[in-house]
Amino acid sequence: MKKISVGLADDHPVILLGVSQVLTEHPDIDVRFSCATIGELFQHLLETPVNVLLCDFEFADDPQADGLDLLKRIKRVAPNTKVLILSSHTGSHIVSTSLAAGASGFIGKARSDCAGLPQAIRDVQSGNIYLPPPIASALLSNIFQGPDKAGGLSALSEKESIVARMTCDGFSISEIAARLHRSPKTVSNQKGAAMRKLGARNDVELASIVRELKSD
Structure with missing residues (x-):
């Protein structure tokens, strides 16, 4: 053998x-x-x-x-x-x-x-x-359902895109909220929407997806 x-x-x-x-x-x-x-x-x-x-x-x-x-x-x-x-x-x-x-x-x-x-x-x-x-x-x-992330980062709204990128840069929700002058709840909702659209289940997957789409 x-x-x-x-x-x-x-x-x-x-x-x-x-x-x-x-x-x-x-x-x-x-x-x-x-x-x-x-x-x-x-x-x-x-x-x-x-x-x-x-x-x-x-x-x-x-x-x-x-x-x-x-x-x-x-x-x-x-x-x-x-x-x-x-x-x-x-x-x-x-x-x-x-x-x-x-x-x-x-x-x-x-x-x-x-x-x-x-x-x-x-x-x-x-x-x-x-x-x-x-x-x-x-x-x-x-593949067959044609998820939103097939359209890349353009699937996100401008606010969702900014929150997603800042999350990937290591900023917490409270830090993002302070920098963008938004409430933590609003930032959390925008981050959640970005993750759903890109098919990410956590921050690690979100960072990997954003990096890959930015390099396309």
């Missing part, structure tokens, strides 16, 4: 431990390395090439880079390694742009998702794209 060599990268030790335990139970999967920092990841990729890299979308020690930038760097260093993204941020925009940037699959961090990791690794090693049913369903729904 030819084993699939796998590398693990996540800045949460508990996740690394749990994933390692799941994968070591499968004789066709060989975990070659496990790391928690960007520096360790790139060192391992250069010294210990693997078939599949199971990698978090963002790392705390790499604050200047979003997940897409990290993915592009990984593909430059290890172009033959298939990257399976492991992330708690599974918004349709993040998933679709990750696949477009070269990811071979995307899987969440819920316990039920981890149970599907061995098959996910086998699928991407075989040249297929892997998406768990809930993520695949949301992605297809997003």
Whole structure:
């Protein structure tokens, strides 16, 4: 039996431990390395090439880079390694742009998702794209329903756009309200409207979507 060599990268030790335990139970999967920092990841990729890299979308020690930038760097260093993204941020925009940037699959961090990791690794090693049913369903729904974010930032009103950009720059609702001379409730409503239109479920997804649309 030819084993699939796998590398693990996540800045949460508990996740690394749990994933390692799941994968070591499968004789066709060989975990070659496990790391928690960007520096360790790139060192391992250069010294210990693997078939599949199971990698978090963002790392705390790499604050200047979003997940897409990290993915592009990984593909430059290890172009033959298939990257399976492991992330708690599974918004349709993040998933679709990750696949477009070269990811071979995307899987969440819920316990039920981890149970599907061995098959996910086998699928991407075989040249297929892997998406768990809930993520695949949301992605297809997003495509066929033609969401507002397809129109980019132009889908937002001027006030919503300003609030979204300031949120991505790290300003809190109270800080935005003070700077724009609006009430915190008004700013909160405008931020919520922007997130709904762009399909973002939290500030991390909002920042990723805005950065991607600004670079288009």
